Amino acid sequence: MNGNFDRNLSSEDVLRRRSSLLQRLHIDGVLLLLLLLLAVGSLFILYSASGKNWDLLIKQATSFSVGLVVMLVIAQFDPRFMSRWVPLAYGGGVALLVAVELIGHTAMGATRWINIPGVIRFQPSEMMKIVMPMTIAWYLASRSLPPRFKHIVISLALILVPVALILKQPDLGTSLLILASGMFVLFVAGLRWRWIIGAVAAAVPIAVAMWFFVMHDYQKRRVLTFLDPESDPLGAGWNIIQSKAAIGSGGVFGKGWLMGTQSHLDFLPESHTDFIIAVLGEEFGLVGICLLLFLYLLLIGRGLFITVRAQTLFGKLLAGSLTMTFFVYVFVNIGMVSGLLPVVGVPLPFISYGGTSLVTLLSGFGILMAIHTHKKWITQV
């Protein structure tokens, strides 16, 4: 045991001695490189998916730059400092969600925004994507692991309050992601397997109850269309049939950049937002998709590495949850566009057009960087 700890110490020692400019700026070079690669790739695909729309491209590049700045700013904060503000952030987040419920701005049948005219318009649920894993990590970090029953119950309560509020907006996609981010903290914290299995077994009757009492008609329709898209080929099934055709027709090497017929002839809906993976699949084929998945795997691998190497339990739990939630984004989006999963509105991280989700995602990576670069040199041992 002691030997192992010594080895950790010595490697920290080496790192510190070789500390480069990047480290002093609290930047993780690997993550930054991968993110920049994805950003460049995203702009290429967007150029094609948007029908060569430069305005859109410039907007996306701007959002990315803003996101990078936010990420770098967040990376400067010590995670120990962040954990001190968690209760306030959580309380504030829930209060804002309640405010949305009461005075929120409604668009396209959903009330998701707080709108102060002329000043700002934002979605509190976006902020909750970061605050939620932090809250559970903060709560469990000071308890003994694996979490005891009482702590699990309190964690679940902390998770379900904002999830329920967001579900009510209604925003199924976001509420599922936030639920996942909280649950992953519990998972990384060593939630016992028998409880995990028990929860999965209980999920079936809960899902049945959801179907009858909670889900909106449009959500039910999505599930039904997912189960049998052919049943409604002119209506809701249209998207899935067309996106599958786009991906499938790409073949191994794709039709070539800007050569996709599906997206350019308007067959593909939402081609530059949620369904952008279909454009990639059509124009760059299986190779393009594998390359993108490989980049994602590297990002996730780096995230898990940071999890293992984090110094504090708070850092470990938070980093683990953020990384796994990131994978959920990827899996749910690609799964839904290719017809493996039902259609829930989840963008493809870093590739889909949209500033809000970019900034949120990059904030998460800023936290990962902060966890990795703010390490105390434990001298007292």
Place this chain on the structure above:
Amino acid sequence: MPQPIRLKDHERDARLVRRRVFVGAVAVLLLTMLLVCWMYYLQVVQHEYHSTLAENNRIHVQPIPPTRGLIFDRNGVVIADNRPSFSLTVTRERAGDWLHVLDELVAILELSPEDRALFEKRVRQGRRPFEPVPILFELSEEQIARVAVNQFRLPGVEVAAQLVRHYPQREHFAHSVGYVGRINEQELKNLDPVDYSGTHHIGKTGVEKFYEDLLHGGVGYEEVETNARGRVLRVLNRTDPQPGKDLTLHLDLHLQEAAEKALGGRRGAVIAIDPATGGVLAMVSQPSFNPNLFVTGISFKDYADLRDSIDRPLYNRVLRGLYPPGSTIKPLVALAGLDSGVVNRSTRVFDPGFYQLPNHSHKYRNWNRNGDGWVDMELAVQRSNDTYFYDLANKLGIDRMHSYLSSFGIGQRVSLDMFEESEGLMPSREWKRTNRRQPWYPGETLITGIGQGFMLTTPLQLAQSMALVANRGQWRRPRLLKNADGMSPEELIAHELLEDRPVPDDLRLRDPQIWDQVTHDMEMVMHGPRGTARKVGDAAVYRIAGKSGTAQVVAIRQGEKYDRSKVQERHRDHALFVAFAPAQNPRIAVAVMVENGESGSGVAAPVVKQVMDAWLLGPDGQLKPEYRFNEPVSLPGASQ
């Protein structure tokens, strides 16, 4: 040694997290592998299939519009059917520079710039770029030939056979059955985009509009493989559309024609109802128009002619025409008087030719300036004596009159299934307070009693009030639909295929004999020695119960006399007549309005009789056997 314990704790947590991260990493890898396998399946195994879908030879899902349901009259005569017609379609995606193609087309067919603008508008309304949009209908042989010869200059232009709505009875049912027209942008927003994906026409008025959901049916679709030019190579899969329901109406073509003939070219309205079923047997609003003009898009000039005509052919006088009911309301007021007990059969009023409210100088004139002397109810109805009814109205008061007349349907929509029916107006104190911000004056009660003043009714409401008297107060909402593929309107409502308009409460009188008394008085109008319409009644081979009325078009000043020679033709009174027959066994209730016809009993009553004759008489000129009145079977023991 507290420190090592703390360190050990840390180490244990770290190991736990490490194990979980390992599990997570394995799950991420496995799920990523699943995605890759699925992509492999889509992009390699199913590549051919999806390529066919997406490439130029791609598989289209084409909607197949359902065949619109037919409309028949009660005897199975076709009122609306669908005829094959050749139309010209443009498919934007295949036309390339389609604006240029339209220019070419206009040049080839020698059409006008207005047509060109219309075509462009129609193409722009097309929903998806690969769907053909019809732009010109009912092509002639020559036009088809010209397009065929110049096909190479017209990419994306095709001649297609389509079913187009056709109304073989033309003007006869334009106001009742209505017509279909092209779906406009406003309607497009409210339509189910899937159900109407292959449909270009929608009901605009009348039965076509009201029963749109039933007539339209359900869309079908087929997956077709097409080549680059859009030619269908083969049909891979087909789901048949569900045709719309065929509607059979209560309307009767022969009666409709007879009613139009009876009106004889004059402007006016005729409506005939079968009291037993509420079925509308004839609905005439003259002048009428040819509904076929509207189906494929009416030309601007034709439309302007119809819209601006002083005779207002587009105006549905039966459902939307609002007229003061005049004296036709008197039997209902008489009934109210008897039932409420303010008068009885022998109550008499002396008529010096006018009526005055106590302490008022204003003279409310009887139409007969000389007065009829002592008048009881029977004579009052027979002679249409205004003085008696001023007095009766004064005794009843506006509140009771409002209550009774409302229960006859005045001031509310009475029909079960008619589009854009007007409510009319049954005034009350409440109404006057909110709408005129004035109290109700006693004089207004008097003129309400003879159907003048604020009260406004549609011919349909007048006919329904007669059907109610004929039915002894039992409500059946007037309806056009007899059945839709065998289902009656009541069954349709039960299956939620038709909006439910609840039936108003039946009229229950304290003494059912009052029905017979009112019917008797109305019979006297036709057959009594001093009846206003006795000339018409004398010629009838059956007994009619009726009442005449006139609806003022322009007000006459106090003390002035209505002098027809001084009044312009368009300012003359409208003639009204309502009736049902045979009086003891009612089979038909009729209301007639002749615009500027002046005399209810002189002009409108003969029309009523001709309509009734057409319905009730057999070829031998006698009452049809099934309509003959059978003496009621006497109750057992009563004969002893």
